[in-house]
Structures are given as structure tokens and as C-alpha cells.
Amino acid sequence: MSATLTRSAVEAGGSAAAQNRRRRRRGYGYGTPLLEFVMVPITVAYLFPLYIMVSMSFKTTQEIAASKVAPPDGLFTGNYATAWSEADLGRAMLNSVIITVASITLAVLVGSMAGYAIARGARRTSTPKLMLFLLGLMIPGQLGMVPLYTLMRDLGLLQTHASLIIFYIGSLMPLTVFLYTGFLKTQSPTYEEAAKIDGAGWWQTYARVVFPLLRPVTGTVIIINTINTWNDFLTPLLYLAGTPNRTLPVAVFSFQGEFASEWGLIFAGMVIAAFPVLVVYFFLQRHIIRGFGSGLKG
């Protein structure tokens, strides 16, 4: 251990996190295997609900009646087939994709433009402008829900994709603008200057210089916003329930209402609904987790 201490005292290079990472690999001490061992039952207990969800979806009704916790005998896929067709989950998934992609793309575009305007705007007005957007983070969505609903209704937008897309873009503005403004303020404007000197117009400066510069934040913005948008329930319930335009969470909920006690079916539906997000998660987890952790500090 003393060799470790000496070496680490000498190692001045690298960030604290990198140093910690290096050190931790060598610091595998005595208490550590105990901790690993203790974490096993904790993790198993923690994953129990997920296990239930997946194993139930593969059971027939008789198997479920027999035991709630035992693993399924075979992999009964009938539940999945029924769930897919009955709840029209394919259509719901498509709706979720359309709405999420459209909302996030436009939110990133509009939000980064606003962040650019605030961060590179007049010094005196930059903070009040930012505060205006930050208000949105404080106000619960419930306050404006009713007037917004009637507005949508009067505009004839209810039951269309557009209503949700507009809603999401607006709701995502506070966080998105906050993240973009905060980040851009730490960046030097010299590249933008250079572009202007070379005769670039406003839009070109933004598109060619500013936006690429914002890539780290864009990653975080996309990740956080996509998850929240995809999983949102109440607003799609209000605007799209009962229509073929409904999103995945609403479809799963209605499905459960229809097939109240056929849990095998319901779980199959839930697995189908959760599957896309979980797949994306397992491929991108490092980025996602880092996005949540550091994006929130930036």
C-alpha cells in the first residue's frame, strides 16, 4: 500500500477523477470483497421487480395462477403476439418515435439559438433573459395545464401529433436554454469573431461555428430530454387518449384497463413498451449516465 501512496503522491497529472480511477484499481483492500458480497443480495432484491415483469410476460395464465415468483416453464410467446396486435403497440411506438424525434430536434435547434442569443448578447440583459426561462423550471406543469388544453382544443389541435410536439418544445425550453447558455458562456468567442471577419452572415456563423462548438451540451440535452419526452404520460393522455395517435405509455395504460386481470398479457405489453428505451440504454449507458451526472452540474 505504501508504494501506491508514494506513486500517487507523485502523479500530478490527470484530473482528480482520473487519478481516483487509477488509484482505485490498486486499492482493492480487505473490506472490498465483503462489500462485493453484500451487494449481491441487495442487487438481486433490487432487480426483483424487473425479473417479475419479464418472467410474467412469458407465462401462461395457468403458470401465473400456480406461482407468482417461479420462473416460467417455457417461453410462452403468445402474450407478446396478442399484446402487439390488441394494443396496436406498433402504431403507438411509431407515434412516440415521431413525436419524440420532432420535439427533440426542434427543441435543440430553437434552444441553442436562444442560448446563443443570450450568452452573446448585451451583458446587462443576459441574466434577466435567462431568469425568464428558469421560471419555467419552477412552475409545475399543472398550473398551465387547463388553459393550454383549452387553447389546443380551440385551435383544433387536440388529437394531433402537432399538439404534443408544440407542448414538448415549449416545456423543454427552460432546461435546454439553461444548459446551452451556461455552456456557451464559458467558451471563447474568438472563432465567431473570425467567422464574422471572414464575412459570414449570422446564420452561417451560428450553423458553422457555434452549433458544432455546442456538441457536448447537445449530447446531454438530447439524452435527458428524449427520456423525459418518451416516457411522458399525462399530457399525451389528455391530448391523444383513445385515438390512433396515442403514444406508447398511454397505449400501455389503456391496454391495462382493457385486459385488467390478464397480467401475462399486460406484462408483455410493458416489456414491448420498455424495450426500445432499454436497448438504447444498454448501448449508450456510459454516455447517458455521464449526461445525467455532469449535465446537471453544468
Next chain:
Amino acid sequence: MTMAVTGRGTANKRSPFRGSGGRSREGRLHRAPQWFLIPALVFYGVVVLYPSIAGAFYSFTDWRGGAGASWTGLENFHKLLGNEAAVAALRNTLVIAVTLTIVQTFLGLLLALALNTAIRSRNLLRTLFFAPMMLPPVITGLLWQYIYVPGGPLDSALNTLGLGGLTQSWLGNSSIALWAIIGSVIWHHVGMSMVIYLAGLQRIPEELYEAASLDGAGAIRRFWSVTRPLLGQATTIATALTMTASLKLFDQVFVMTGGGPGVSTQTLSLIMYKEAFVYGNYGYGSAIALVLTMIVAFIVFLQMSVTRRGEVEA
């Protein structure tokens, strides 16, 4: 991502470019076109600002979504305070918020501490514990509703473990239902608290720990004097996020109990939804929403000023 992590510290106070209007070394002003703000403002104004102001306004009327709305002053609020269900909802909302924030943040801290060590399964565990955050709250609610069914998975598991005496009607018992729901939400969100604390723990330089142990500090002392103060910022963020989210909690409660049994799991978001969208009492519903908004603003403000004082730079 290091840029984002260190950015926060400098962006607010010490950034040389803060609101400088992008003054370059030549002193030439580089101002971004302010009309770039317009699209964002339009969406934000239409979706958030206008409805919120309108909602606040309507809470003083008896609007039912139709043609006329007459001013009723504070009548809605009197009705709210006099209504037994509403008062219970208010109490439950606060109970949920406080319990959820404290327990979830604490567990998140424990997990982060455990995962910040040298155990080999770190990354796998981190992925697994964060996974439930990816699930829509609706699905989490339905899943746990099933788990809590009498004779269902939870009871079966308890029986298998020989703890059969603990089984009961988790969601059907009015004194337990609220806690059962809180438990399921903690399961869903603890990964978030854990990740925030992990990020905070990573920023603590190892030299501080070494210096402390060289001075003879044991593990507990090291945690108390080194880790805890430096996690102040992470704690602020974690508690603020959890607090706001839990005050507005809707999906899980809606799906699991709809407010029952009785009024034991009724929350402000729930009765607001019911009054406005089921009964059509838009004015009354908006009043409830306004009360919720003020509670959120007040509590977050309170809690931020408390935890902010605990923030220390490394």
C-alpha cells in the same frame, strides 16, 4: 464532459466571457442577433408562460371551460381548505415530498459510496441501479401495483423467505398504501440520486483522503470531514430535483391507487386532475394548481437556501 463539469464553477462567477457580449481582444463587439431568441420565446410563451398566468387567473373564477367565467375571488381557496379530501391531499403531498427526498437521497448516497470503491462489479452495478430510471413512470406504477397485489409477488417472496408474517394488503390498507407507493418511487428514482452523488464523489481529489489517513483519521472520520462537506453541491442538486419531482408526482399514484383507499393516497396533482379534467371544474382545479405552485416555490426556495450554505469548493 469534463468541460461541462468544471463549467458550472466558472460560468457563474469567474468566467471571463460572462455576458461580455463577446468582446474580443480587439474590443470589437460580437453580438448574436437577438432575434434568435424569438422562436424559443414563442414556444415557451405559448406553452408555459401564457397558460401559467391564465391558470393563475382562472383560479380566482368559477370557470368551467365553457363560455362565461365570473370572478369569485378566494372562494375556490376556501373550498379547498374546507374540503376534507383536499386537506388530506395537501398533507399527503408534503409527506411524500419530504420522505421521498430524505430517504431517496440518503440511499442514493449510500449506493454511490458503495460504488465509488474498488469493487469489480462497479460499472455493472451502476448500470443496473440506474436502469429503472429509463422506464416510464406508468410502467413502474403498473409493475408495482402487481407486485403489491395480496398473494402476489411480494407476498410470495416474503413467504419463501420465511417472513410470511409481514404479508398484507399493501395497497389496500389505508395506513400503509402511501408508504408502499413511496417505496416504489424510491425504487424508480434512486439511480438518479446515486448518479448525482457519484459525479460529486469523483470530483473529490484523492490527496485529501490520503492526507486525512496520514493524520490518523479512520474511515468514518474521513467521510465526515472530507466527503460530506465536499458533497454539498451534489446534495443541493439531488435534493432539489427530488423535491420538485415528488411534489408534482402524478403518474405512479394515478396508476396504482387513484388516490384510495379512502383519501390515504390522495395528492394535490391527483385531485387537480380529477377536478379539472373529470368534473370539469376548471376554476377550482386551477386554484389547486396554484396552491401546488406556491408550495413548490416555497419549499424549493427554503431547501435551496439551507443546502446552499453547505456547499464548499474543493
